[in-house]
Amino acid sequence: MDNHFPPRKVPSFCSFRYGLSVLLHFCNVVIMAQHMCLSLTMVAMVNSTDAHGLPNTSTGEHLDHRKNPVYNWSPKIQGIIFSSIFYGVIITQIPVGYLSEKYSIKKMIGSALFLSSLLSLLMPMAAEGGEAFLLACRVVQGAAQGSVFIAQHVTWVKWAPPLERGRLTSLSLSGILLGSFIVLLATGFICQSLGWPMVFYIFGACGCALSLLWFVLFYDDPKDHPCISISEKEYILSSLNQQVSSRTQSLPVKAMIKSLPVWAIAFGSFAFHWTNKIMVLYTPTFINSKLRVNIKENGLLSSLPYLFAWSFGILAGHLTDFFQSRNILRLITIRNLFNTLGLLLPAFFSVCLLYLSFSFSSTTIFLILASSTGTFCMTGVLINGLDIAPSYYGFLKGVTAVIGMIGGLISSTLCGVILNQDPESAWFKIFFLMAVINVICLLFCLIFGKAEIQDWAKDRQEHTRL
Structure with missing residues (x-):
């Protein structure tokens, strides 16, 4: 356990x-x-x-x-x-x-x-x-x-x-x-x-x-x-x-760089932000190109994924603690489960948008699910740093957040280029690339991710606060 x-x-x-x-x-x-x-x-x-x-x-x-x-x-x-x-x-x-x-x-x-x-x-x-x-x-x-x-x-x-x-x-x-x-x-x-x-x-x-x-x-x-x-x-x-505790010492930067669990969090954050930035920035564009609605309806449809994402995020938190407190699943299994849901489901529903959207309602449902299911990562990779290095969680979260933001910056820029160069098949390229990125990063997380305090983070639990 x-x-x-x-x-x-x-x-x-x-x-x-x-x-x-x-x-x-x-x-x-x-x-x-x-x-x-x-x-x-x-x-x-x-x-x-x-x-x-x-x-x-x-x-x-x-x-x-x-x-x-x-x-x-x-x-x-x-x-x-x-x-x-x-x-x-x-x-x-x-x-x-x-x-x-x-x-x-x-x-x-x-x-x-x-x-x-x-x-x-x-x-x-x-x-x-x-x-x-x-x-x-x-x-x-x-x-x-x-x-x-x-x-x-x-x-x-x-x-x-x-x-x-x-x-x-x-x-x-x-x-x-x-x-x-x-x-x-x-x-x-x-x-x-x-x-x-x-x-x-x-x-x-x-x-x-x-x-x-x-x-x-x-x-x-x-x-x-x-x-x-x-x-x-x-x-x-x-x-x-x-948890083991003693005084915080110097920041173990070299150990962090060599730590595969840290890189697993970084890869997961990269994939999450890559997907999230695409769905946040380009959902109105997709709605306008596929559904042909007016700006008021576009705004309403663009806001619905956030409401569902809010619900999924809270649900994921309760399920995580339920599985752990009842000893149904090990912590690493829980993290892997929600990483899988948070990275695979958006890719899956995005592909459904391309091939199974035969009506207004089906397109709306798949769009909402593609945009909102990524929040399952909230109880996966996004808090995994608290499992492996609680003493250095702030610094670790900052580093992995920057890596994630870089992924979001690349994806949003690349999407703009693809839409400008090839409007006809742009969404196929965007969603297919998103699926590839998510699968690769998820595999890295599943193979190298951990959920226990790492050796370089032990005996460093107490903080000196000013």
């Missing part, structure tokens, strides 16, 4: 650690809403021009301009603005992952969430100041959001009993998916009713409120929390004490 724990009664579902997971869930909802909303408000922010390239200056549009300021940004400028937040996210992954093991998670996440929310409130003002100000805000906001995305994983090193890691992590991370669903549904309505600046004000204000709640409710270590019950505190600490 992968873990041996003395039998003990698990505290009820309404416990502080589940409350923490729900709090992180809503933090992720807001962060993702702030992350995505500009991509949708840009439609209202960009000026429509007449045949001579001059804005229409009717009285109605003058009045509307107060609520919806518009700008003469070229498609090139818009593309730069869209991508700028990505650079802020990617540059923070490894540094923040490393620092999250050394410094207070409470301060890092709370400060980053507040900064991202403050910049969201300032975004309309930055847009008025010009492209340079908006770009600067987006890059800094991306860095703040990247800090939240990566640092939150380290909270579960001290807060998640091994038999509950699946439920707690999937519940918190699924907020990213729910946030995507909400922003796709709500942004258009807010823009039409209240004006696009209100999108940034609403999500910014929600983020500021959540950051204050975070500072009040969260503590880095359950043993220091004044409100947690004694029974829950003892349960968490005794569960985590089953």
Whole structure:
């Protein structure tokens, strides 16, 4: 067996650690809403021009301009603005992952969430100041959001009993998916009713409120929390004490590079982000080319996969802990099972889109399943680092996240090239290549993946936090 724990009664579902997971869930909802909303408000922010390239200056549009300021940004400028937040996210992954093991998670996440929310409130003002100000805000906001995305994983090193890691992590991370669903549904309505600046004000204000709640409710270590019950505190600490512990020493970079289980996580992350980025960015394009629906229906269809992905993510977490707590499957078998589901199912349903989509309903079903089943990886490769090296989980998560983002960047760029060069057979090439990448990376994960603490990560469990 992968873990041996003395039998003990698990505290009820309404416990502080589940409350923490729900709090992180809503933090992720807001962060993702702030992350995505500009991509949708840009439609209202960009000026429509007449045949001579001059804005229409009717009285109605003058009045509307107060609520919806518009700008003469070229498609090139818009593309730069869209991508700028990505650079802020990617540059923070490894540094923040490393620092999250050394410094207070409470301060890092709370400060980053507040900064991202403050910049969201300032975004309309930055847009008025010009492209340079908006770009600067987006890059800094991306860095703040990247800090939240990566640092939150380290909270579960001290807060998640091994038999509950699946439920707690999937519940918190699924907020990213729910946030995507909400922003796709709500942004258009807010823009039409209240004006696009209100999108940034609403999500910014929600983020500021959540950051204050975070500072009040969260503590880095359950043993220091004044409100947690004694029974829950003892349960968490005794569960985590089953792991070998001593003081953290220097970062074993060479051992990590030589570790095949680490590379298995990296390959799995690469495949996950490769698939996820294709489905996130190109689902509206696929819908437009195959289903020929209007933009309102396209938006609704594009949002549905996020709702299903949110449900699948939470389901995967509960199934993981059920299998482990009942000793039905070994931990490595559970990780392999959900890696297989999360990497093979999207590829399978994508192929079904090509050959079995005979009607509107069948195409919609296969599209939703292809876009949402990848979230089974939430309880597979995406948290596997917590199994093999809990002491270095932050740094390990940062490195593998960057490798995954590189995969997403390559896939999104390559898809654009394929669609531009060969529109007729483009989707066949895109989905076939995705299937090949997923199968190769999955085989590597199945062969070399592990679910027990590695030798280079042992005797390094205690952290010094400032």
